[in-house]
Amino acid sequence: MTKIPSSALILGLAGVIPFAWGAFTLVSDGAAQWGLDTLGPRFIGPYVQLSYGMVILAFMSGVLWGFATTTRGGQAATGYILSVIPALWAFFMTGGGPVSAGTNLIFGFLGLLILDFAFWRWGLAPKWWMELRVLLTALVVLCLSVGVFY
Numbered sequence: 001m002t003k004i005p006s007s008a009l010i011l012g013l014a015g016v017i018p019f020a021w022g023a024f025t026l027v028s029d030g031a032a033q034w035g036l037d038t039l040g041p042r043f044i045g046p047y048v049q050l051s052y053g054m055v056i057l058a059f060m061s062g063v064l065w066g067f068a069t070t071t072r073g074g075q076a077a078t079g080y081i082l083s084v085i086p087a088l089w090a091f092f093m094t095g096g097g098p099v100s101a102g103t104n105l106i107f108g109f110l111g112l113l114i115l116d117f118a119f120w121r122w123g124l125a126p127k128w129w130m131e132l133r134v135l136l137t138a139l140v141v142l143c144l145s146v147g148v149f150y
Contacts (some may be wrong), residue, residue, distance in 0.1 A: 002127035012136050015056065019143035022049035026150050046098035046147040053105040053144065054090040060112055061087035067124040075122065082119075086112045102148040106141050113137045 025032040025044040035044035042048065061083050068079025086108060093104035116133040119125045 002131075004128045004132045008128075008132060012132055013139075016136060016139045016143065018048050018052040019140050022046060022052075023143040023146035023150075026146055046102060049144055049147050050094060050098060050101050050105065053102075053108075053140075054094055056140075057090035057105070057108050057112065058087040061085070064115060064119055067119045070124055071122070079119065079122075079124065082115055085115065099148055102144050106144050106148065109137050109140050109144070 021035070021043075022045055025035050025048075026046070032044050042051070064083035064086070065080060068076055068083050071079060089108045089111065090105070093108065094101040113133055116125065117130060120129045
């Protein structure tokens with residue numbers, strides 16, 4: 001395995017904070033009340049998880065698009081097509097209530113992991129990519145699961 005660059009690991013883990021905070025405010029009345037009083041209702045519980053989850057899936061579409069730009073021909077076209085799936089998934093599948101939207105985000109992040117693996121196998125992502133993506137996906141799915149199953 002190739003070591004994940006420190007900056008990528010630190011920023012990736014920092015990107016999990018809104019998911020973890022949302023989960024924490026679901027299980028802690030005190031944290032939820034503090035968040036409500038200090039940050040407002042949009043930044044606690046499933047609200048922060050769902051809105052941030054949509055943003056991250058769209059962001060990851062852009063990352064995959066960037067990987068696709070490093071190749072040509074049919075592989076590039078395939079990469080471009082696949083790269084828009086996470087953003088479209090987030091746009092179309094996060095309506096409804098927090099449980100269905102959270103469940104769909106979980107499936108979106110698991111699907112993204114499959115796309116990450118494909119781009120990695122094609123040699124378009126860095127060697128360390130899957131080690132980072134598996135870690136971050138596991139953490140995000142765990143946090144979203146609190147919102148879905150708690």
